[in-house]
Amino acid sequence: MLCSRPMTAPRKPAPRRRAAPKGPRPKTTRAAQGGNAAKGSGPVKRARPAKAKAAAAPQRGALPPALPVVQAALADMKAVDVRVIDVRGANDVADFMVVASGTSDRHLRAIADRVVQMCKASGQRPLGVEGEGQGEWVLVDLPDVMVHVMLPRTREFYQLEQLWEPTRAAPRRPSPAGA
Secondary structure, three states, X not given: OOOOOOOOOOOOOOOOXXXXXXXXXOXXXXXXOOOOOOOOOOOOOOOOOOOOOOOOOOOOOOOOOHHHHHHHXXXXXXXXXXXXXXXXXXXXXXXXXXXXXXXXXXXXXXXXXXXXXXXXXXXXOOOEEEOOOOOOEEEEEEOOEEEEEEOHHHHHHHOHHHHHOOOOOOOOOOOOOOO
């Protein structure tokens, strides 16, 4: 036997209303808005939360917050021949370069891992880490600090210290008298 009711399409559920935000609403008055406190003078606008003030730019002589953390990590892992080079005037990429050596490729990776670990713990996220797979030169890029950890032979070959350190006036040799 056939049903006598006509077939209809299923109904769509009604759209859900967005839930009201939890917590107290900011209190505003018409007088606080600069308007008339009398009723009917227009809609009351909600006060917007105050914007956080932008952090002041670091002073020229101030050290970046990552630098002491990097130095502590290098000392903790017993890095060899650590040099901190101030490159603020010569480089736009970083304010300081830290060059250090390790005794083996495993030591280099351990030093770099410790630098990354301590910087993350202090709130300084590394922008990148390069060279961990090769093991001769590991670069840790931090905000305002570049950390180069190298094997001694690689460090001697590239001579980054002589490239970035300010040139010192070399003592002049007296010219030969007969020339």
